Amino acid sequence: MSQQESNDINQKRENSFTDKDNSEEQIQKKLEKSNDSQGMQNKKEIFLITGNKNKLLEFQQILANTHLELSSANVDLPELQGNPEEIAKEKAMIAFKEAKKPVIVEDTSLCFNAFNGLPGPYIKWFLQELKPAGLHKILAGFEDKTGYAQCIITYMSEELKEPVCFVGRTPGTIVEPRGPQNFGWDPIFQPDGYDQTYAELPKEEKNKISHRFRAIDKMVEYFRQ
Ligand SMILES: O=P(O)(O)OP(=O)(O)OP(=O)(O)OC[C@H]1O[C@@H](n2cnc3c(O)ncnc32)[C@H](O)[C@@H]1O
Numbered sequence: 046m047s048q049q050e051s052n053d054i055n056q057k058r059e060n061s062f063t064d065k066d067n068s069e070e071q072i073q074k075k076l077e078k079s080n081d082s083q084g085m086q087n088k089k090e091i092f093l094i095t096g097n098k099n100k101l102l103e104f105q106q107i108l109a110n111t112h113l114e115l116s117s118a119n120v121d122l123p124e125l126q127g128n129p130e131e132i133a134k135e136k137a138m139i140a141f142k143e144a145k146k147p148v149i150v151e152d153t154s155l156c157f158n159a160f161n162g163l164p165g166p167y168i169k170w171f172l173q174e175l176k177p178a179g180l181h182k183i184l185a186g187f188e189d190k191t192g193y194a195q196c197i198i199t200y201m202s203e204e205l206k207e208p209v210c211f212v213g214r215t216p217g218t219i220v221e222p223r224g225p226q227n228f229g230w231d232p233i234f235q236p237d238g239y240d241q242t243y244a245e246l247p248k249e250e251k252n253k254i255s256h257r258f259r260a261i262d263k264m265v266e267y268f269r270q
């Protein structure tokens with residue numbers, strides 16, 4: 046993908062917050078605002094940078110009864126290339142430089158086994174152009190419809206030499222879209238052991254088995270120690 050194409054696609058971001066102004070000044074303001082809202086006691090604060098409000102909502106729900114207190118800034122981070130772990134680490138370094146304090150970022154992949162793991166971290170562009178129905182259709186010529194959802198949460202702080210990753214995976218099958226279309230590829234992902242898609246499952250159920258839950262669980266354990 047050329048830089049120009051990538052820039053064009055970046056303009057059409059889905060799932061972003063309504064405030065789309067990502068000028069240096071705006072980013073700084075968002076970060077300062079989130080600094081103001083600190084001051085929690087007993088709980089450890091973690092600071093998530095994401096441009097995706099649905100991710101943020103799930104983080105809030107999953108972390109609700111843990112010792113971690115979430116604050117966030119809605120900054121659109123660049124879509125990088127590489128393998129999922131490389132992308133996650135570079136994304137965390139960029140976010141850390143912007144925030145100038147410990148941060149976490151999250152990168153989600155949807156991987157088709159028939160495609161040896163692709164679209165993987167590039168799922169956002171596939172979803173944007175093909176929509177959930179098209180994503181299911183591209184597997185038509187393949188017998189194997191299985192895949193997995195993967196979430197990599199990456200933490201970076203000044204004490205660390207390099208970012209730390211927490212990986213959560215949920216295996217499943219890619220099916221025809223079913224359920225509400227309000228979060229990404231949820232309508233076409235049916236986790237193993239369920240006959241409902243992520244989109245059809247009540248949020249509490251998705252949050253008990255999701256790729257995001259599994260990565261967050263590892264992160265919570267890391268910060269407990
Ligand atoms: O700012 P960031 O955190 O990067 O937010 P993003 O929306 O760009 O997210 P990713 O780069 O991780 O791209 C992942 C794509 O998968 C979608 N997605 C992420 N988590 C999902 C989930 O749990 N269910 C369905 N779709 C999801 C998301 O909307 C994107 O299109």
Ligand SMILES: [Mg+2]
Pocket residue numbers: 122123124
């Ligand atoms: Mg992104």
